[in-house]
Amino acid sequence: MxxxxxxxxxxxxxxxxxxxxxxxxxxxxxxxxxxxxxxxxxxxxxxxxxxxxxxxxxxxxxxxxxxxxxxxxxxxxxxxxxxxxxxxxxxxxxxxxxxxxxxxxxxxxxxxxxxxxxxxxxxxxxxxxxxxxxxxxxxxxxxxxxxxxxxxxxxxxxxxxxxxxxxxxxxxSPNPLSSNGLELLGMAEIADAVTPALPDVLGRDRARFAGRRATVVGGGHSAANTLIGLVELARQEPGTSVTWLIRNTSAERASSSEDDELVDRARLGSRAGRAVADGRITVLDEFEIVRGRRTRDGVELVGHRHGEVVAHTTDVVVNATGxxxxxxxxxxxxxxxxxxxxxxxxxxxxxxxxxxxxxxxxxxxxxxxxxxxxxxxxxxxxxxxxxxxxxxxxxxxxxxxxxxxxxxxxxxxxTVSLTLPTTGVCSAAAGEGDGCCS
Missing domain, CATH: 3.50.50.60 (FAD/NAD(P)-binding domain)
Structure with a gap:
């Protein structure tokens, strides 16, 4: 060096x-x-x-x-x-x-x-x-x-x-949807159905999600933020469904933590967890995406899950991968x-x-x-x-x-000094920090 x-x-x-x-x-x-x-x-x-x-x-x-x-x-x-x-x-x-x-x-x-x-x-x-x-x-x-x-x-x-x-x-500079860090195969084909992290699903971007199948990819707090908004949108707009696709066995990095002094973050993880438990969010865990493609029924995300090749069909994808x-x-x-x-x-x-x-x-x-x-x-x-x-x-x-x-x-x-709040896990998206994209 x-x-x-x-x-x-x-x-x-x-x-x-x-x-x-x-x-x-x-x-x-x-x-x-x-x-x-x-x-x-x-x-x-x-x-x-x-x-x-x-x-x-x-x-x-x-x-x-x-x-x-x-x-x-x-x-x-x-x-x-x-x-x-x-x-x-x-x-x-x-x-x-x-x-x-x-x-x-x-x-x-x-x-x-x-x-x-x-x-x-x-x-x-x-x-x-x-x-x-x-x-x-x-x-x-x-x-x-x-x-x-x-x-x-x-x-x-x-x-x-x-x-x-x-x-x-x-x-x-968002991470790609693919699990290997490379641009997703077929991305050009489905690009118009993919939105960046943290869309305003209850405001500016409402029309894009209302009454449609929405899939949020990513296991961090930006994903959890969007999921909470989509759950509320589904309550207001019939036909709206919410799927959370993560590559790990659980979204532990978006979970609440008892020692987190950033109270709003702890609450966010708890709300997302309750929505999953109540069936308002469908979780597809251990899903490693390898390809995207357009079909007559919407957009397919193809990947490996539990040792098998699977395809998930949706209408709009939120890239919250960090x-x-x-x-x-x-x-x-x-x-x-x-x-x-x-x-x-x-x-x-x-x-x-x-x-x-x-x-x-x-x-x-x-x-x-x-x-x-x-x-x-x-x-x-x-x-x-x-x-x-x-x-x-x-x-x-x-x-x-x-x-x-x-x-x-x-x-x-x-002479450097810093007093920070005691926190549990941080956001899983490298661009989030204090709330999403500091």
Whole structure:
């Protein structure tokens, strides 16, 4: 493994001191990184693929987070907002994604320190060193980064940066439906019948599910959230049926836990369990999907179950199988990732979902997030790779430490602390965290 220089790097040449720090993503963690940089007087630009800030959070805005307000507001962001008269919502209450945007993220994105530096409709498609591919080493750290974006008119543009903070999350990179991690055979044939995780089944997406056979694939909390909504829809709309398809023997990761201080999460698992026991949800366990196909009667998911080849017929499929980091945009960046979890190698042992829940992850900062590419950091949900143990509060401490390192403040960067709620199992979808897609 490559040895890294942990000394804070302060620009020493005009070439590195002129460009801003590029932040990829204007979600909760990206905006928190911006707030921390603003407090330190470091120039930055936020590159957001959507046409609004927190576009991914808005997509699941109907869903309630597990964490209450006291855990989902970044300290630096709070200071900037309170200086303008902002009042924090009730600390013990858990917000929905929509409330998180309307009461916190949208006001944050409008303050004068952040608003002029946010570029919407700027989808990052690649990151590299200026004039260098990943094979060139000489004087590499002295070169600024090039962040290539695709704009709303489809054209490409290169944005220079002295450092890059990738806070793009994982919501736009769902795991495939197939059990082997590859794209499902026949996916193109059934794509119009597959919906992303956390559809608004009682609101925006109601017509797609009402009176139809719905199958939710996945064993985590995003699956349980959707199942509860579908059970209510079935009560209101005759002909609606609900099937829960999981690859394991049980959906234990979506179950409640007596030691879970995130009360809403414990309740969610209990409600899903009762609905299964009452027969309102049909469970197909140990189902390993290998192919999808269209039939006269709907859509078939074909796979192996209990040693036999079986086919399940449905009308609409919800892909709640979790998420993975989009690493394609980082092919020209030198990364040091864990072989299994796809998180930074120093961070991976601290977040291993086989050992840790959300609340047992140790405080960590720039050291655990560093890569051989000096000045490049993956933070937030994406830093956890495929692990599902992320909470927003963890990401806020990450970016506080990283921005301190970028500012040359070694003492602050190295002093990391975090108080998290005691939790049982975490979400089974690596993109969920506090409620679904932090």
């Amino acid at each position: 490559t040895l890294l220089d942990l000394t804070p790097r302060v620009p020493t040449t005009d070439r590195l001191s002129t460009p801003p720090v590029a932040i990829i993503g204007a979600g909760p963690i990206g905006l928190a990184a911006a707030a921390n940089l603003a407090e330190r007087g470091i120039d930055f630009v936020i590159l957001e693929a959507g046409d609004e800030i927190a576009a991914d959070v808005r997509a699941w805005g109907h869903t309630r987070l597990f964490s209450p307000w006291k855990h989902v507001v970044d300290p630096a962001s709070r200071r900037l907002l309170e200086a303008r008269g902002w009042e924090a919502p009730e600390p013990e209450r858990a917000p929905t994604g929509r409330e998180l945007v309307e009461k916190y993220l949208a006001p944050l994105g409008e303050i004068e320190e952040l608003a002029p530096r946010i570029r919407l409709n700027a989808q990052v498609i690649a990151v590299a060193r200026q004039g260098m591919d990943r094979t060139r080493t000489s004087a590499r750290a002295a070169r600024p980064f090039t962040v290539r974006i695709r704009t709303s008119d489809g054209s490409a543009e290169d944005v220079p940066a002295r450092a890059v903070i990738d806070a793009s999350g994982t919501y736009r 998420f993975r980091p989009n690493l394609e945009i980082l092919r020209e960046i030198r990364l040091d990732l864990d072989d299994v979890v796809e998180a930074p190698k120093r961070l991976a042992p601290l977040i291993d979902p086989n050992v840790h829940s959300c609340g047992t992850v140790e405080p960590h900062g720039f050291r655990e997030l560093m890569h051989p590419e000096s000045g490049f950091f993956i933070v937030g949900m994406k830093s956890y790779g495929r692990a599902p143990t992320f909470l927003l509060a963890t990401g806020y401490e990450q970016v506080r430490s990283v921005t301190a390192w970028l500012a040359g403040d070694a003492a602050s960067a190295s």
